[in-house]
Amino acid sequence: MKVRFWGVRGSIPTPPTSEQIRQKVLRMLEKAAVRDISSQAKREAFINEFEDWEVGLIGGNTSCVEISTKDTLLIFDMGSGMKRLGDYLIKKHSSEGKIKAHIFINHTHWDHMQGFPFFVPAYGPNSELHFYAVHENIEKRINDQQDFRFFPVGLDIMLSKKYFHQIEHKSNVQIDDFTITNLELHHPGKSYAYKVTHNGKSAIYATDAEYNNLSKERMLGYIDFYQNADLLIFDAQYSFIEEIQKVDWGHSSALVGVDIAIKANVKRLGLFHHAPENDDFEIHKLLSIAQEYRKNNYPGNQLEIFIASEGLEIHL
Incomplete structure (x- = not known):
């Protein structure tokens, strides 16, 4: 994948x-x-x-990640990055115009939703879009964002075929050769991590999460959920000091990500959900600090830590 x-x-x-x-x-x-x-x-x-x-840019668009094979397209979150994904899909499928996507929503704060009104495939009658969320009333939440007071085109005017799936917490969703399961994260309004398994490989999308002041039982639940993942996409918005200062804001740091990833025997840790205050140099400093932290506290450990940047592709 x-x-x-x-x-x-x-x-x-x-x-x-x-x-x-x-x-x-x-x-x-x-x-x-x-x-x-x-x-x-x-x-x-x-x-x-x-x-x-x-020589390039880490990127300024909000959360949107594609996980796919030749035949199946999964999309995680609908931040402003979804606009560019939509443009890419239109170009890729220009001959037949048929696009089928399965969209999993971490939560419905603006930065995870704001790209959908600009997702061009949603306007095409040959597009088939499936939405999955643990949150209730996901269709209403998307529709409310496109109320005429806030956006000129309503959800009902977008011509794509749209299907909304309410999924249970910790349940499995089977889509072709993919198995997707979820786990609640600690974030205002609740957010959900998604584990995607395909042909023995696993990638986990776990953004908008805080791990401070949680019970031992809940932390062990996260370690178990992330166990042996080939890739963990992790909320690293804050520095360690900021994370201490902003308790209950619902975000984490790269250092906490290193601790959790190593305890869970994760192979690759992707630092994600970068703070808008941080330019590329600041984000790279956080990466360097995390790499030094791993070296000093877990000598010999082979965890790969990298910055999630727009356009980056990883094959598992």
């Missing part, structure tokens, strides 16, 4: 500022000043020495 990130920010879409772009250019120019970049080949080799986030 393929995992692709279309939106990785938390709270609100965060386009880069001119100053942030300027700082990236300055960093490259400083390094170029002592290098021979006289030819096109040398310039390309020089650029290729940088990490992707240094």
Whole structure:
């Protein structure tokens, strides 16, 4: 299965500022000043020495993750990144125009819903969209977002075939060769993690979650749910200090993610739901701190920690 990130920010879409772009250019120019970049080949080799986030962008769209195979498309959350996903799907299926998607909703705060009105496949009569949520009244929640007072096009005007599925907490959903199960997370209004299993591999989407002041029993439940995952997409919005200061805000940090991932024997930890206050340099600092923390506290452990960035693809 393929995992692709279309939106990785938390709270609100965060386009880069001119100053942030300027700082990236300055960093490259400083390094170029002592290098021979006289030819096109040398310039390309020089650029290729940088990490992707240094020459590109981590991304400013809010939560939207695709997990798919050739025949089946799962979408997790409908943040502003869903707009670009929709554009991609329209282009990919331009010949037949038939798009079928299964959309799983973590919770219905704005940053996880705001992309759906701009999801072009939802307007096509040949599109078939299935929505899954543990929360009640998911159709009404989506419809309320598109009340004429807030958006000019109502849900009933979008021509796609739409099906709404209320799922039980901790239940299994079988879609083709995928098994999807869920677990409640600690977040205002409740959010839900989803574990996706396919051909012996598992990916877990577990954003908008806080792990402070929870009972031992509940923490063990998370460790069990995340156990042996090939990929854990983890809410790392805060620094460790911010997490302590913002109790009950419903978010976590990269350091807590490292502790949980290692206890659960996770193979890859993706830092996700980046704070709108943090530019790419700040986010990379949090990654470096997490990697150093793992090295010092869990010597020899092979957990891979990375930044979830828009456009990143992982194959499991």
